Amino acid sequence: MMLSFAWDSIKNRRKSVVLTFISLVISISVLMSVEHIRVQAKESFNRTVSDVDLIVGAPSGQLNLLLYSVFRMGSPTSNISWQSFTTLNELEQVKWAIPISLGDSHRGYRVLGTSSAYFEHFKYGNQQPLVLSSGHAFTTTFETVIGADVAKRLNYVVGSKIIIAHGIAAVSFKNHDQSPFVVSGILAPTGTPVDKTVHVTLAGIEAIHLPSAQLKAFISQQSSTGALRTLTPSSVSAVMLGLESKMSVFTLQRSINNYQTDRLMAIMPGVALAELWQLMSMVENILIIISILILVSSLIGLAVMLLSSMRERRREIAILRVIGASPRVLFSLIMTEALLLVGASIVISLVLLNLSFFLLGGWLAASYGLFIDANIYTLNTLILSVVVLACAGLITLFPAIDAYRTALHSSLSSTM
Amino acid sequence: MNLTSDTNKDQQNELAIKVENMSYKYDKTRIKPDLFIADWQVYAGQHVFLKGESGSGKTTLLNLLAGVLVPDSREITLLGEPFSQLSPQKIDAFRAKHIGVVYQQFNLIPFVSVLKNVQLAAHFGGTCADQVEQTLADLLPKLALSTDCLGQAAGQLSVGQQQRVAIARALINHPDILLVDEPTSALDSAARDAFMQVLLVLCNKFNTTLLFVSHDPHLQAFFTDRVNIAELNIAQGDVI
Numbered sequence: 259m260m261l262s263f264a265w266d267s268i269k270n271r272r273k274s275v276v277l278t279f280i281s282l283v284i285s286i287s288v289l290m291s292v293e294h295i296r297v298q299a300k301e302s303f304n305r306t307v308s309d310v311d312l313i314v315g316a317p318s319g320q321l322n323l324l325l326y327s328v329f330r331m332g333s334p335t336s337n338i339s340w341q342s343f344t345t346l347n348e349l350e351q352v353k354w355a356i357p358i359s360l361g362d363s364h365r366g367y368r369v370l371g372t373s374s375a376y377f378e379h380f381k382y383g384n385q386q387p388l389v390l391s392s393g394h395a396f397t398t399t400f401e402t403v404i405g406a407d408v409a410k411r412l413n414y415v416v417g418s419k420i421i422i423a424h425g426i427a428a429v430s431f432k433n434h435d436q437s438p439f440v441v442s443g444i445l446a447p448t449g450t451p452v453d454k455t456v457h458v459t460l461a462g463i464e465a466i467h468l469p470s471a472q473l474k475a476f477i478s479q480q481s482s483t484g485a486l487r488t489l490t491p492s493s494v495s496a497v498m499l500g501l502e503s504k505m506s507v508f509t510l511q512r513s514i515n516n517y518q519t520d521r522l523m524a525i526m527p528g529v530a531l532a533e534l535w536q537l538m539s540m541v542e543n544i545l546i547i548i549s550i551l552i553l554v555s556s557l558i559g560l561a562v563m564l565l566s567s568m569r570e571r572r573r574e575i576a577i578l579r580v581i582g583a584s585p586r587v588l589f590s591l592i593m594t595e596a597l598l599l600v601g602a603s604i605v606i607s608l609v610l611l612n613l614s615f616f617l618l619g620g621w622l623a624a625s626y627g628l629f630i631d632a633n634i635y636t637l638n639t640l641i642l643s644v645v646v647l648a649c650a651g652l653i654t655l656f657p658a659i660d661a662y663r664t665a666l667h668s669s670l671s672s673t674m
Numbered sequence: 675m676n677l678t679s680d681t682n683k684d685q686q687n688e689l690a691i692k693v694e695n696m697s698y699k700y701d702k703t704r705i706k707p708d709l710f711i712a713d714w715q716v717y718a719g720q721h722v723f724l725k726g727e728s729g730s731g732k733t734t735l736l737n738l739l740a741g742v743l744v745p746d747s748r749e750i751t752l753l754g755e756p757f758s759q760l761s762p763q764k765i766d767a768f769r770a771k772h773i774g775v776v777y778q779q780f781n782l783i784p785f786v787s788v789l790k791n792v793q794l795a796a797h798f799g800g801t802c803a804d805q806v807e808q809t810l811a812d813l814l815p816k817l818a819l820s821t822d823c824l825g826q827a828a829g830q831l832s833v834g835q836q837q838r839v840a841i842a843r844a845l846i847n848h849p850d851i852l853l854v855d856e857p858t859s860a861l862d863s864a865a866r867d868a869f870m871q872v873l874l875v876l877c878n879k880f881n882t883t884l885l886f887v888s889h890d891p892h893l894q895a896f897f898t899d900r901v902n903i904a905e906l907n908i909a910q911g912d913v914i
Contacts, residue, residue: 259797263786270785577781580742581843582770582798584763 260587264595267574271567275599278563282603283610285556286646289549290639291611296545297638298630303535305383306450307498307527311507314338314346314514315496317523321537324530326360327496330368330451334360337493342520346497351506354379357494359463362422367408369422369456371463371491377403379500382450392416393443399461399489400477401442407453409444416441420456422466436473437466449629464489499524553646557653564596564657575661585662592661596654597647604643608634690851690883691716691739692751696758698738699746707746709734710908714901718753718850721877721884723894726903732887735903736853739885740775741765753850770798774844774882778856780836782843784829788819791828792843799847806846813842816872834865838872845876851883858890870896 268275307328315323316336325331337359347355356379359371377395381387393416395403404414414420419438439458447453465476468489476489501507507526514524535542568575575588583591615622616632693714697707709731716722726732737743738750741757750758753772760768769775782791789810796806814821817838823831828839837857844852854873858866874896877884886897894900 259793263790263794266786266790573781574783577783578794578798579766580740580769580775580777580781581795582766583794584766584798586763587798 260591261594261598264591264598267571267591268595268598271570274563274567278560279599279603281559282556282600283606285552285559286600286603286607287611289552289556289646290607290634290642291614292545292549292552293638293642294611294615294634294636295630296542296549297636300535300542302449302629304531306531307381308383308385309379309381309500310498310527311501311504312499312511312514312524313496313527313530314342314499314522314524317521320523320525320530321534323496323523323525324527324534327358327498328451328527330360330370330455334495337495338497338522339493339520340491342517342522343494343497345519346499346514349510351501351503351510352499353502354500356380356498357460357491358496358498359460359491359493360495362424362463362466364408364420364422364456365412367405367412367454367456369458369463371458371460371494373460376457380452380498382448382452386448388448388452389446390443391446393441396442396457396459396462399459399465400437400439401459402439402462403443403445403457404441405445405453405455405457406447408456409441414441414444416444422456422458436470437462437477447629460491460494461489464491553649557646557649560596560600560650561653561656564592564654565660568592568657568660571661588661589658592658593651593654596650596657600647600650604646608639608643688718688754689715689751690718690720690753691885693739694749694751695747696738696745696749697747698734698743702746709738711735711906712908714906716883716885718883719881720899721874721897722886723897723900724885724887724903725891725894725900726889728889730903731907732889732903733855735906736775736855736885736887739851740773740853741769766798770795771800771847772850774847774849774852776837776840776844776852776854776857778859780840780857782828782836782839785827787825788828788831788839789824791839792846795843796846799849801847809846809848810842813845813876816876817842818872834861837861837869841873841876845880845882848880849882851885852877853885853887855887856889858888858893863892866890866893 313323313327315327316334316338318335322332322335326334343355343357346352354375356376357371357373358376360368362369374395377388377390390403391406393403402420404420408414418441420441421438439456439462445452465473468476499510501510511524511526514522578588578591579585612632612634615630615634619630619632622630691714693711695710695712697710699707701708724732724735734743738745738758739752745758750756752768755768757765757768782788783794786794792810793806796803801809810824813819819835819838819842823835823839828836831839840857844854858869861869870893873884873886876882886893
């Protein structure tokens, strides 16, 4: 009965209620979306690399090593020798090793020289392997596999020819135009820096840096034999290692760091990612603060609406008292109305956000590399909804207590 | 002074309203009360006409009896209960169950239907849905209200209809006491007489004690028990 009366009362004040409802829907939508994007961004960040136990590079700093080897940001201070790579690869604790070589680029996208082990063992997200959306992994020296973003932005398809430039600048004055690479495969989107990477063979990287005459000779030999990896690199930028047992990570890390033949540094990507995220915690905190401010402002709006409605509802409340409604019933009535309004706003906000993320998901991934899950109905959202409802309940205490204390006589006197 | 509305008092031995040394001041800083009643009793089933000039304290007395106002000295007993000494929650519950009030302005909730106005009162009075249906079926023809009007918003009704709905709402819980404050002021004489007849018939039917407040001398003809507020109020001043 009181629920139905609360609904009638809301309908009676529909203009102010609709405005408050719109304000609440907007505020809750912003709050939920900021929170969802924050969580998704964090997840997206943490899913950049998976199943890699150690990353080995030249000593610099674990963040620097992580940034250039995983995020393709910055450059290695120095390389590690090929001999070191083969030694690492042959260690009994090591299950697989992926060499990576950085330093060149293609129209602003980083070029990563690697072996076929990369496509076999590199994983991201929840141990998801790389999948080719078209074509195949490279089988000859001058073939390349490009990330989904590179293909989309530069309109490349399997068979397209690309020229690699020296250095990592978007515009380069030195192009390796004697030896174009042919796109042999395009990777499916991953939401990681892989999407923005041009993957080539280590031999290819080595070849394009040969003196012109030697490169010509190599290309002519290559076209006659079609052989892969006829050139062994002298060094690589870093090595990603997968171990036989996770238990040996610390031991191996210590031994690599104490390796005497070459100066090496081994990092655990999970630890380095956590440290990197800590550095970005300021941004995360700002997002949280923005979310809280949005919530507070919308709840204050709700309280203002309820308090101002109390003035116009004084008579209605007094009539209810006269026909027997106890102050407790009136308290519950105001509380029910507020919670109905906030509850409905939460439901509409969630539906709108789900729809928006579903429709804009492709654009966000393509434009910002943000892979936002359209499914907003998560435990986090549920907790946030309960918090919003609890805060609404708390802030509604003021008008509800006002209703509780409404003096019967003063409210009815104008009509008596 | 012991003023008793005396008709039928031999037959009725249960007191519905008992007021003893009750005082009320609008301005609490004043020493002299605006209303002071030394002793006044109304028996169960009596129909009492409370007359007096405007501002003489009729409505104040009605509000004190309805629990809308709280007396400064708490000496009101209703149906044997020390009404003025009950907690506010208990007063609300008592009013919902035992007292019906009809105001001059009817005080219906305008945006809800006639039926819901009545159902709300029944809900607070603890009357079950079946009984509400039965009582309404009984009341509506007597009040010349069609079932069609039940779905209409109370605010859309004519003054006469609102007045009758206000009575239906006041009687839905079969109250022991009905307090009525100048409900005929907006009616012409024919409508007024018709209303009074219906009201008295219903009060007789439900054996309801009626306290009818009015300054209209024409209405006293409908009552055998008449009390002038000026005789009750020892304070003898303008109240409102």
